[in-house]
Amino acid sequence: MFKRLFWLGAGIATGLVLAAKAQSYVKAHTPDGARQFVLGPDQDNVTIRTLAALWEDFNAAREARERELTGRYLNGR
Template identity: 60%
Template sequence: MFKRLFWFLIGFGSGVVAVSKAEAYVRANTPDKARQFVLGPDQNNVAVRTLAGLLNDFNAVRVGREAELNDKYIH
């Protein structure tokens, strides 16, 4: 079990490093208009906006599924 956890953490860490390096490369080597098109106008908070969007999508699906199950089994 510890081997799996170790390799998972190694993979996760290398993924974080790769994404941060790729984002730094894009910021350094693309014109401002292209960066705004790809990353949006608020280029400093891309990760926060992405996580917030994923959380909002998850909650919307969760609420919809809960309402569907309530209609099916309660009413």
């Protein structure tokens, strides 16, 4: 169990580091027009915007599933 948690954490940490390195490479080595196409006009908050969008998508899916289960089991549908 602890081995799996360790490797899961190591994989997540590695992914975060690689994503940050790739983003800084793109910022440093691309012209402004291409960089705006890849990262958007607000280049300083790409990570925050991405995480916020993922969280909103997760919550929307969770709430839809909750409504479905509530309707199925509590209302007898």
